[in-house]
Amino acid sequence: MNACHSTTHLFTTLSTPGTSGRGRGTGRRGISAPYVIDTFIAHVNAHHHSTGLEAIPDARVRPHQFRKTMSVICAQEPDGEIALGIQLKHAARRILANPTTHAYAAPDGAWMREFDDRLATAAAARLTGLLTTRTTGAPVAVGPAAARLHASLDRAAAQLPAPAYPQETPTGHQALAADPRTAADLIRAELPELHFGTLNHCLWQPEWAECTNHLPDNDDGAPLIGACQPARCRNSAATTDHAPIWLAEQHDLIEQLRDLRVPPARRAALQARLADVENITTALTQDL
Incomplete structure (x- = not known):
């Protein structure tokens, strides 16, 4: 890290250190973490209008x-x-x-309170986004659990307080009129076991879960995210937020299958996985 020759080190300073007349080094050698952090914050704040990022508050970091x-x-x-x-x-x-x-x-307690508050805020925003889209009459998810998610969102929307100035969407649905936390609380009441995921959202019901179907009955108290089968499980629903990952996997599987050297057993496994992935990607690109 503390180097000035870019031919031998991956990271180096942009300003080459020199020497003074007394043989003492001048300039900055290697990477200075405080300097890099300050430069990063200044860059983000200078360009946040064009990047869409929020400005970082002025503080010592x-x-x-x-x-x-x-x-x-x-x-x-x-x-x-x-x-x-x-x-x-x-x-x-x-x-x-x-x-x-x-x-x-x-x-510690302070860290967990900070983390839980930010997590709750992010979850409320995501839940409200789903409900807002659903109140326009548009589908918000595809997959085995999409119908169940839509039904729960519709029930939550029916409990929203009536707006002071009612407005209907082109499809005849009432526009969303509730603060994010109220909407999130309504959805949580309808979907108490909703888990957000990278590939899908899990509407956890243990009797339908693919991830725990080989476990003893007393071991199915929570979803096993690492064993999730998002294309097959009846608890799984994918949204447009998940589409880039599914499309990227589809592309990767197609590229692997083009290799004629792939052994038959491996090819069969790849083709089976591609069929599952294409069920989701087709629905994501056509239905949402």
């Missing part, structure tokens, strides 16, 4: 302020600590770090 949050996030992710150690090339040292890492990564 330094690298150590991210350590606690990053450690807690890593601790919450499955195998997150191990993955981080390998990524940072600290695998051997990480083996000896357990006595202190777990204590440091434990979320």
